[in-house]
Structure formats: structure tokens, C-alpha cells
Amino acid sequence: MDATLAALADPTRRRVIDLLRDGPRPAGELAQAVQMSAPALSRHLRVLRAGGLVRAEAGGDDARLRLYSLRQEPFTALQAWLDQVQAFWAERLGSFKDHLETTQEGDRQ
Amino acid sequence: MDATLAALADPTRRRVIDLLRDGPRPAGELAQAVQMSAPALSRHLRVLRAGGLVRAEAGGDDARLRLYSLRQEPFTALQAWLDQVQAFWAERLGSFKDHLETTQEGDRQ
DNA sequence: CAATTGGTTAACGTTACTGTTAATCTTTGA
DNA sequence: TCAAAGATTAACAGTAACGTTAACCAATTG
Structure with missing residues (x-):
């Protein structure tokens, strides 16, 4: 509950959640969508993961990709x-x- | 939406909300309940007010009291x-x- | 194998938040 | 009128959050 609301408190992270409503997306695509450097978004994704709001799976075809999806x-x-x-x-x-x-x-x- | 979740992100403020579920309470009583100095809680109440989560009304009998309630x-x-x-x-x-x-x-x- | 790509972590400066004590204001009561 | 009570604001120190660039790791591709 605490980690959940802490994660939702940031507008960028809510934006990511809204983006993921259309389906899983790789980290890079999300960073581009929110107009932010990859490292910055990576930390946001970490917070979202810590709150259990998203999960990351390996991209099947390209193992470099991290596909994020909602939980x-x-x-x-x-x-x-x-x-x-x-x-x-x-x-x-x-x-x-x-x-x-x-x-x-x-x-x- | 932004002010709402920013307000809810803090555990103390959520605690206040839970306390107010039992009905309106003066600021001092809330400060005592959350074990915190009056000024500290007063700022939390300001955040909650800014998010529209609570309102303050003057205490009818004692005008020094500020009765807080949920919105x-x-x-x-x-x-x-x-x-x-x-x-x-x-x-x-x-x-x-x-x-x-x-x-x-x-x-x- | 070397170079590139996707992604995360490290280090850094900046900013915002939290709590405490002190000062301020209004209302109540002796 | 003067002191005390309820509450908020001011000033201050300590801590955490945010974004950027640089360094790093794993996987892909030439």
C-alpha cells in the first residue's frame, strides 16, 4: 500500500501506467514516449517494480529488450x-x- | 489527480484519513493521535486540503478549533x-x- | 572478435519534502 | 486586561527524490 501510492505519486510513472494499458512495451520505447533519458526512466520503472505495479519479462526474440507490463x-x-x-x-x-x-x-x- | 496522489503518498496523511473515517476531528486531536508535533501535522493537513481530500470548518462552540472532515x-x-x-x-x-x-x-x- | 544496441547502475548537483523549535494570530477565560 | 490555549506560519537542518551524464553489462550483428 505504501509502495503502491509512493509509485503512483509521480506523474511520469502514472504516464507509464497509462501507456502500458495498451499492452507491454520495452523500456526504451517508454523512455521515448515520456520524453526522458533512459536512465531516468529506468529508475522510475524500478520504483514501479518495487510497488509491484509492473513486471519485466525478457523480450522473446531479442533478449536485450525488457518488456514491461501491468500487474x-x-x-x-x-x-x-x-x-x-x-x-x-x-x-x-x-x-x-x-x-x-x-x-x-x-x-x- | 496529481495533488490527490501526492497527498496520499505519505503514510501519516493516510493515517489521518483513516482517523477521519470516524468523523470530524480538531487538528490538535489528530496531531496527538499520530504522535506528532502540531506544526508538523498542520502542514500535512495543508497538503490534504490542497488535494481537496479534507476540509476544515470552524468549531461551533470554540472558534479556536479547526474541525477537519473528509471530502x-x-x-x-x-x-x-x-x-x-x-x-x-x-x-x-x-x-x-x-x-x-x-x-x-x-x-x- | 570488435562494434553497436538496449538497459541498468554509479556519481553528481539540484530541488523538494519532513519534522523540530520559535514566533505569530485569534479566541477563550480568569 | 492579561495569560493561556488551539492552530498556523517562519526559519532551520537533515534527508530523500529527480534528472543528467558517464561508466558498465549483456546480447546482437558485422
Whole structure:
């Protein structure tokens, strides 16, 4: 959970995740897509790997390539936590709190 | 989205969110709960406010108190993004990819 | 075998974040 | 009015994160 959100906190890493939604891609192609040096992106990929958000497999035809792809587990875990938070508004009492919140004026910043 | 995940990246701030699931609390009480100086937590609360995750209202009886409570909007937005990512595994093709991922051995790192 | 390519790690400077104490402001209460 | 309480901002030191260039390793290709 901690490593997951730490990984997602960076815009570049979220961009990578969005790119991988179209399928696995080699590291170099990702670096080019996000307009960043290969070493810089390599470290981002390391963070994503540490959080379990992506995995790397060897490119079958060319063993130099590292094909990155998405992993489902952390996303599911994060959704579960968000569902718990959302439970705050789910019940009658929560809905009332929400009503108070969204109707009240004079919010100080 | 960026401010939301930046706010959630810190464990202390997530702890605050979990505390607020039980209802609004004044800043001081939160600082005491997370075992941290009031100024330190005040800055965390500022980050949470900037991300729209919490709001502060004046304590009705004692105007010195700042009652913090959860806001739903950013959590819903984050869930929507996660749903998009999860769509990667939703369809038949996605399920197949997942199968490959979870069954394949020899994961490097 | 030598040169190139894809990728990662090392070293470096810069910037941003975190927590503490001190100072500031507003509100409450003696 | 004057002191104390709740909370935030200011100033400061320590640490971690980010991106770049340089060095390095493995695999491919001539």
C-alpha cells in the first residue's frame, strides 16, 4: 500500500501506467514516449517494480529488450482501501455528512 | 489527480484519513493521535486540503478549533482512474494477459 | 572478435519534502 | 486586561527524490 501510492505519486510513472494499458512495451520505447533519458526512466520503472505495479519479462526474440507490463494486484488492493474510505459516505449518516459538506458555504480555503 | 496522489503518498496523511473515517476531528486531536508535533501535522493537513481530500470548518462552540472532515470528490476521481486501469484485465484479452502474468515463472526481480 | 544496441547502475548537483523549535494570530477565560 | 490555549506560519537542518551524464553489462550483428 505504501509502495503502491509512493509509485503512483509521480506523474511520469502514472504516464507509464497509462501507456502500458495498451499492452507491454520495452523500456526504451517508454523512455521515448515520456520524453526522458533512459536512465531516468529506468529508475522510475524500478520504483514501479518495487510497488509491484509492473513486471519485466525478457523480450522473446531479442533478449536485450525488457518488456514491461501491468500487474493487477496493487490496483485491486488500492481499490479495496478506497472502497473502505467511500464507506464513509455510503450509509445514511454518511450521506447526511456529505450533504452538510457540499451545501455549506464559507469554506475556509 | 496529481495533488490527490501526492497527498496520499505519505503514510501519516493516510493515517489521518483513516482517523477521519470516524468523523470530524480538531487538528490538535489528530496531531496527538499520530504522535506528532502540531506544526508538523498542520502542514500535512495543508497538503490534504490542497488535494481537496479534507476540509476544515470552524468549531461551533470554540472558534479556536479547526474541525477537519473528509471530502468525497478526490476519492471518487481516483476510483474512476483505477477503474480505467482495471479495464485492462476486464475483457477476455485482458484476462488472458493476466493469466500469462500470474502463471509465468522466472520473473526477474 | 570488435562494434553497436538496449538497459541498468554509479556519481553528481539540484530541488523538494519532513519534522523540530520559535514566533505569530485569534479566541477563550480568569 | 492579561495569560493561556488551539492552530498556523517562519526559519532551520537533515534527508530523500529527480534528472543528467558517464561508466558498465549483456546480447546482437558485422
